Amino acid sequence: xxxxxxxxxxxxxxxxxxxxxxxxxxxxxxxxxxxxxxxxxxxxxxxxxxxxxxxxxxxxxxxxxxxxxxxxxxxxxxxxxxxxxxxxxxxxxxxxxxxxxxxxxxxxxxxxxxxxxxxxxxxxxxxxxxxxxxxxxxxxxxxxxxxxxxxxxxxxxxxxxxxxxxxxxxxxxxxxxxxxxxxxxxxxxxxxxxxxxxxxxxxxxxxxxxxxxxxxxxxxxxxxxxxxxxxxxxxxxxxxxxxxxxxxxxxxxxxxxxxxxxxxxxxxxxxxxxxxxxxxxxxxxxxxxxxxxxxxxxxxxxxxxxxxxxxxxxxxxxxxxxxxxxxxxxxxxxxxxxxxxxxxxxxxxxxxxxxxxxxxxxxxxxxxxxxxxxxxxxxxxxxxxxxxxxxxxxxxxxxxxxxxxxxxxxxxxxxxxxxxxxxxxxxxxxxxxxxxxxxxxxxxxxxxxxxxxxxxxxxxxxxxxxxxxxxxxxxxxxxxxxxxxxxxxxxxxxxxxxxxxxxxxxxxxxxxxxxxxxxxxxxxxxxxxxxxxxxxxxxxxxxxxxxxxxxxxxxxxxxxxxxxxxxxxxxxxxxxxxxxxxxxxxxxxxxxxxxxxxxxxxxxxxxxxxxxxxxxxxxxxxxxxxxxxxxxxxxxxxxxxxxxxxxxxxxxxxxxxxxxxxxxxxxxxxxxxxxxxxxxxxxxxxxxxxxxxxxxxxxxxxxxxxxxxxxxxxxxxxxxxxxxxxxxxxxxxxxxxxxxxxxxxxxxxxxxxxxxxxxxxxxxxxxxxxxxxxxxxxxxxxxxxxxxxxxxxxxxxxxxxxxxxxxxxxxxxxxxxxxxxxxxxxxxxxxxxxxxxxxxxxxxxxxxxxxxxxxxxxxxxxx
Ligand SMILES: Cc1cc2nc3c(=O)[nH]c(=O)nc-3n(C[C@H](O)[C@H](O)[C@H](O)COP(=O)(O)OP(=O)(O)OC[C@H]3O[C@@H](n4cnc5c(N)ncnc54)[C@H](O)[C@@H]3O)c2cc1C
Numbered sequence: 036x037x038x039x040x041x042x043x044x045x046x047x048x049x050x051x052x053x054x055x056x057x058x059x060x061x062x063x064x065x066x067x068x069x070x071x072x073x074x075x076x077x078x079x080x081x082x083x084x085x086x087x088x089x090x091x092x093x094x095x096x097x098x099x100x101x102x103x104x105x106x107x108x109x110x111x112x113x114x115x116x117x118x119x120x121x122x123x124x125x126x127x128x129x130x131x132x133x134x135x136x137x138x139x140x141x142x143x144x145x146x147x148x149x150x151x152x153x154x155x156x157x158x159x160x161x162x163x164x165x166x167x168x169x170x171x172x173x174x175x176x177x178x179x180x181x182x183x184x185x186x187x188x189x190x191x192x193x194x195x196x197x198x199x200x201x202x203x204x205x206x207x208x209x210x211x212x213x214x215x216x217x218x219x220x221x222x223x224x225x226x227x228x229x230x231x232x233x234x235x236x237x238x239x240x241x242x243x244x245x246x247x248x249x250x251x252x253x254x255x256x257x258x259x260x261x262x263x264x265x266x267x268x269x270x271x272x273x274x275x276x277x278x279x280x281x282x283x284x285x286x287x288x289x290x291x292x293x294x295x296x297x298x299x300x301x302x303x304x305x306x307x308x309x310x311x312x313x314x315x316x317x318x319x320x321x322x323x324x325x326x327x328x329x330x331x332x333x334x335x336x337x338x339x340x341x342x343x344x345x346x347x348x349x350x351x352x353x354x355x356x357x358x359x360x361x362x363x364x365x366x367x368x369x370x371x372x373x374x375x376x377x378x379x380x381x382x383x384x385x386x387x388x389x390x391x392x393x394x395x396x397x398x399x400x401x402x403x404x405x406x407x408x409x410x411x412x413x414x415x416x417x418x419x420x421x422x423x424x425x426x427x428x429x430x431x432x433x434x435x436x437x438x439x440x441x442x443x444x445x446x447x448x449x450x451x452x453x454x455x456x457x458x459x460x461x462x463x464x465x466x467x468x469x470x471x472x473x474x475x476x477x478x479x480x481x482x483x484x485x486x487x488x489x490x491x492x493x494x495x496x497x498x499x500x501x502x503x504x505x506x507x508x509x510x511x512x513x514x515x516x517x518x519x520x521x522x523x524x525x526x527x528x529x530x531x532x533x534x535x536x537x538x539x540x541x542x543x544x545x546x547x548x549x550x551x552x553x554x555x556x557x558x559x560x561x562x563x564x565x566x567x568x569x570x571x572x573x574x575x576x577x578x579x580x581x582x583x584x585x586x587x588x589x590x591x592x593x594x595x596x597x598x599x600x601x602x603x604x605x606x607x608x609x610x611x612x613x614x615x616x617x618x619x620x621x622x623x624x625x626x627x628x629x630x631x632x633x634x635x636x637x638x639x640x641x642x643x644x645x646x647x648x649x650x651x652x653x654x655x656x657x658x659x660x661x662x663x664x665x666x667x668x669x670x671x672x673x674x675x676x677x678x679x680x681x682x683x684x685x686x687x688x689x690x691x692x693x694x695x696x697x698x699x700x701x702x703x704x705x706x707x708x709x710x711x712x713x714x715x716x717x718x719x720x721x722x723x724x725x726x727x728x729x730x731x732x733x734x735x736x737x738x739x740x741x742x743x744x745x746x747x748x749x750x751x752x753x754x755x756x757x758x759x760x761x762x763x764x765x766x767x768x769x770x771x772x773x774x775x776x777x778x779x780x781x782x783x784x785x786x787x788x789x790x791x792x793x794x795x796x797x798x799x800x801x802x803x804x805x806x807x808x809x810x811x812x813x814x815x816x817x818x819x820x821x822x823x824x825x826x827x828x829x830x831x832x833x834x835x836x837x838x839x840x841x842x843x844x845x846x847x848x849x850x851x852x853x854x855x856x857x858x859x860x861x862x863x864x865x866x867x868x869x870x871x872x873x874x875x876x877x878x879x880x881x882x883x884x885x886x887x888x889x890x891x892x893x894x895x896x897x898x
Contacts, residue, residue, distance in 0.1 A: 042066045043413050045227050045240035047215040047254055050080040051191070052375075052390045053246035054199040055402035061205035062425065063406050064416030068238060069199070069207060070229050072214040076195035078248045078319070080395065082357025084274065084298055084309055087112055087120050087187030087396045089150060091287075092296055094143050099150070101374055105396045106151040109187045112399070113156075116189075116427035119197055122156055123188040123300075124284035128173055128339070129180045133289045137161075137180040144184055159184035171282040172342045188285065188300070190429075191395055197427040198398070205419050210236075217257045218243055220386045241413055244405075245389040249319035249358040258387055262380035265391055266363040269316070273324035273356040274309030275332045277346065281306055290335045297335045304702070305352060308332045315358055324354045360392045375401045377408065385412060399423070429463060456690045458609045458699060461682055465605040466598055468683035475590075475597040482590035486583035493576050495569045500750070503561045505758070509554045557754040564750020564770070571745055571775075574737030582730045589723030592896065596716035599894045601681075606887035608678040613696045614880040615671040621872045622664040629657050629865065632848070636858060649858035656862045696879045703886055705827075707820075707893045712812040714895035721801075721808035728801035732794040739787060741779035748772050812892070819885070819892040826878065826885040833875040840864075840871035 044060045046053045049071030057069045071077070089106035090098070112120045129137050144159040151157030162181040167173065170181065199209060210231060219226045224239040247254045252264045281301030290297045299308050311328040329348045336343040362376075375393035379385035388409065393401055399422050456464075466472055570576060633653045640650045676686040684690075712718055751767040759765055780787065847864035850856035 040068075041224065041239040041241075042068045043241050043416070044068070044244060045070065045225065045238065045242075046244040046246055048078070048246035048248060048250070049075040049195070049199065049209065049211060050078045050246060050248050051076070051195050051198065051395050051398045052248070052393055052401065053244070054195055054202055055398035056244055056246060056390070056405050057207040057209075058198050058202035058205065058425070059399070059402035059406040059422050061202045061207040062418065062420040062422050063410070064418050065406075065413060067202065067207035068240070069202070069209045069211075070213040070215050070227075071209065071211040073212055075199055075209075075211070076192035078250070079357040079359070080195045080248075081192035082272075082274070082355050083191045083395050084272075084300075085189050085191050085302070086285075086298075087189050089147060089186070089396075090394070091143055091147050091184075091186075094146055098374070101394075101397070102147070103150045104400055105394060106147075106157070108397050108400055110151070110154065110156070111423055112189075112396075112427075113187060115423075115425065116194065116197060118429050119194050119427060120187050120189045122185045125184050125186050125287055126162070126170060126173070126284055127182045127184075127287045128170075128178055129182070131177040131179060134294050135289075137182075140180075140182050144182060147184070156185050171284075171286070172340050173286065174339055174341055183284075186285070187396070189395070193429050194395070194427070196430045200430045201425050201427055215247075215254060215257065217259065218387070219259045220380065221259060225386055242385070242409060243387045245387060249322075249360055251360065251389050251391060253319075255387075255389060258380075262387055262389075265376070265378045265389070267360050267391055268314060268363050269319065269322075270359040270361055271313045271315040271322050271324075271328075271356045272310035272359060273313075273328040273332065273354060274307055275324065275329055275354040276302060276352045277306045277308065277336070277343070277350060278352040279306045279342070280304075286339065288335065288339050290331070291338050292331060292334065297332065299336060299339065306336075308336050312359075319358055322356045322358055324356045328356070329354055362392070377405060385409065428467075430467070455693045457693045458606065460693075461605055461609050461678065462602055464684065465601050465682045469601050469605070469681060470683050471597050472594070472601050473683065475594040479587075479590040479594050482583075482587040486587045489576075489579050489583040493570050493573075493580070495567055497565055497567045499563075499565045501561075501563045503760070504559070506556070506558045506560075509556060509558060512553045512555065513550050514553065515550055557756050559755040559758050559760075560753060561755075561760050562750050562752040564748060566746055566748040568744055568746045571743040573742040573744075574740035575734055575742070578730055578734035578737050582727060582734065585723060585726050585730060589720065589727065592716060592720045592723055595896050596720050599716050599891050603887050603891040605678070605681045607884050608674070608681045609692070609694070610696070610699075610880050610883040610887070612671070612674045612678050612692055613694065613699075613883075614876050615667065615674040616692065617696060617876050617879075618873070619664065619667045619671050621869070621876070622660060622667055625865065625869055626657065626660040626664055629653065629660055629862075632851075632861065633657050635852070639854075644854060645858070652858040652862055656865065696876075696883065699883060700879065703883075705886070707889055710816070710893050710895050712809060712816060715812045715816075715892070716894065716896055718805070718808045718812050719896055721805045725798070725801040725805045728794070728798045732791070732798050735787075735791045735794040738790075739780055741777050744776050746774055746776065816892045819889040823882075823885040823889045826882040830875075830878045830882045833871070833878040837868070837871040837875045840868040844868040 043065035044056070044067045046057055046060075046067065046069045049069055053069055053071070054075065057067045060067045087109050089102040089109060091102075093102050109120075113122060127140055129135065129140060135143075141161075148157040148159060160183050162170070162183050167175050167178065167181060173181070199207075203209060210229070213229045213231045213236070216228045216230050216235065218228065220243070224241060225243045226237060226239055227243060228235055228237050230236070243258075245251050245254045245258075249269050252267075255262055255264050281304060282299060283301075285301075286299040288297050288299060289295070295312065297308065297310070299306065301307070309332065311324075311331060313325060313328060315322055326348065329351060333343070333346045333348060333351070337346050375397070376391045378389040378391060380387040388405070390401075390405070403422055633650070633656075636645065636653050637650050639645045640647050675690065679686045679688055679690065713722075748771065750770045752770060753760055753765065753767050755765065844864040844867070847856050847861050851858065851861040
């Protein structure tokens with residue numbers, strides 16, 4: 036398939052650099068297409084150490100400019116993407132035998148702080164010895180000092196997705212999966228060919244950006260004519276993730292094996308350790324951590340944390356490796372420059388630009404520099420935004436699929452395999468896409484617009500007018516003929532003059548009953564001008580400003596309240612799905628077991644050991660179980676659809692839940708803080724409504740005050756016999772005036788008094804509703820606490836009942852197999868076990884829901 040569409044930019048690669056350039060280019064007004072062969076951030080951009088940092092260690096190799104730039108970007112990203120980039124404490128322990136001495140670290144941190152413009156987040160300190168025991172079990176033998184400073188941490192893949200989303204809202208398109216196949220730069224434009232699910236597509240572009248990271252030179256091989264490539268080394272860096280509670284900060288340690296820097300850090304509720312530096316040759320998509328690298332990282336962790344002393348590769352939960360693109364050299368990878376380079380095919384008129392190297396942290400500034408550098412290669416475009424002002428919001432991969440489907444017509448989203456969905460993931464998606472959240476966000480936007488609209492109504496208004504009139508007939512005015520008769524003194528004068536000159540001069544005779552006709556003005560007239568008005572004082576306007584502000588704040592609270600409710604509803608739905616799945620699972624294994632017993636009993640009956648009635652009893656059980664299982668499977672499907680509906684996704688989306696009831700229970704924090712219900716979202720929302728009604732009352736009172744506004748008018752008028760308005764030799768007559776207008780209600784038949792009274796009653800109603808909401812929140816809190824307590828005790832009881840029923844069932848099965856117990860007793864024991872398991876599932880569900888309810892009831896928002 037061929038498309039004739041022409042873009043300013045086609046970008047190969049949906050890593051951080053590809054999407055960063057897409058965002059910066061789209062913000063500058065260029066048309067952009069991104070091609071990504073697998074998924075956003077599937078390359079290095081999801082395999083990094085997830086740090087948004089200046090790179091303290093780059094100070095050792097004097098990469099000052101890079102550190103300064105990265106620290107500025109860190110500050111900006113903390114502001115633009117508070118949900119994706121956060122500040123974390125970093126700890127540097129110094130031991131007797133570590134390479135760097137405390138004074139060296141102190142100097143480095145001081146310089147780091149200066150480069151970070153001495154902002155509060157660049158402060159550092161030395162942790163006193165009596166606090167070392169609180170450092171996640173860090174080994175203290177030979178420990179001399181521990182420094183603490185702050186640096187940024189992120190979810191690299193989430194950041195990449197958020198940047199692409201931002202680019203797409205500015206008009207950038209993404210096609211994924213789409214593999215760049217070839218391009219021909221010999222023509223006037225680059226003709227780009229790419230394949231989507233085996234079908235070839237083409238488009239044209241003025242600039243082709245090769246942001247394929249480690250694949251960059253493989254991409255250049257496919258470009259015609261093939262440009263000169265830059266030599267680089269691929270250095271693999273591996274991380275391992277251990278299923279151990281996350282540390283309370285990042286530990287920056289020195290590997291005892293080779294003195295390299297290694298991080299031990301929190302990652303998604305676990306502990307992550309990385310990285311290594313190993314030269315890599317081969318297909319970048321095949322990079323995996325080597326066994327030796329995994330062992331190396333386990334040893335580093337064990338060396339610094341006695342709790343990991345037995346850590347081996349077998350304990351690794353997951354691991355990944357990414358490829359650094361570093362300038363070709365023979366020295367250690369660590370000391371090579373980390374700056375990004377833009378490599379062009381032709382110096383004077385580049386068509387293909389390759390991005391080599393770089394850091395996640397600096398993606399925005401790198402991309403801005405990129406777009407600025409090649410701006411003169413492209414037609415002038417109207418800028419849409421500045422990237423240093425664009426907020427970045429998290430987008431989960433599932434949402435990515437959905438939003439991509441809306442922005443790219445050529446994207447084929449092969450959703451053949453189900454998408455894995457954890458509870459946390461479901462909640463994140465719901466916060467963005469559930470119907471209630473979407474409505475709440477639109478309401479918030481509406482409120483913000485209302486505030487701006489109110490504000491604007493008090494600013495100067497300027498109206499221009501252009502008038503043109505062409506009289507086909509000029510209006511005729513009539514008046515009594517004597518209205519214009521000569522006055523008596525003039526008649527006398529004319530008579531005297533006639534006598535004196537001998538020429539009689541008499542005024543025409545006037546018929547007092549006749550009327551005269553007059554036509555004033557010229558047939559063609561035009562006027563052009565403007566009037567500026569400015570509100571000077573309006574009591575209602577002042578109040579309206581306050582109301583709009585409170586309204587906007589109240590909508591933000593409503594969104595927060597909706598979020599709490601959405602989290603609760605989605606959690607309930609997710610828990611119910613898990614319970615339904617567990618139910619199906621339990622019934623399936625019960626059915627399997629009963630079918631086995633049935634076969635064995637049947638065989639025994641055929642040999643005459645037991646009566647055939649026994650076989651019938653068990654067969655009946657099998658049938659009942661099959662029936663129940665079919666029902667439960669239907670229920671399971673229904674609960675999944677319900678969950679998707681709550682999340683705001685199409686109900687036929689294929690998903691697979693990754694959490695389990697037990698897993699969730701273990702993960703959940705069961706300590707709930709004491710709260711002041713006045714800070715709960717529902718009470719705060721009501722308080723805002725009360726404030727709004729109070730303002731409404733004030734505004735009604737203010738409406739009896741005068742409104743004062745000023746105006747200024749300036750116009751030019753033309754009166755012509757023919758249309759020659761554009762003849763600049765003809766005259767235009769100016770008119771100018773200014774004035775004040777005071778409006779004041781004088782008498783309104785007591786309507787105003789009743790309106791004010793009604794507004795006052797509404798404040799009483801709102802005050803009562805606030806009291807009601809406070810009491811309801813108190814009640815909900817104590818009910819939720821009681822329910823959680825009850826659920827906790829019943830789950831313990833249900834667990835011990837299942838253990839008992841399971842023991843009984845095992846014994847009865849044994850006895851039945853020996854012919855001591857009847858089939859009736861066996862099915863009875865099985866029913867008891869099944870009902871016990873059913874009760875356990877029910878009480879686990881109740882516990883999880885009670886937890887979600889209590890969490891919602893204890894959620895507060897500080898104003
Ligand atoms: C181990 C490690 C740790 C790091 N830690 C940090 C850190 O903590 N902080 C920091 O700031 N930086 C860090 N970095 C650096 C940073 O991660 C990288 O600079 C950055 O992710 C590179 O992004 P990229 O877009 O250039 O490449 P990639 O993320 O690799 O993106 C290239 C994309 O191109 C796509 N592609 C390739 N060929 C084609 C084709 N033919 N058609 C279509 N698409 C194609 C790939 O699928 C891939 O998605 C680290 C790097 C490594 C290796």
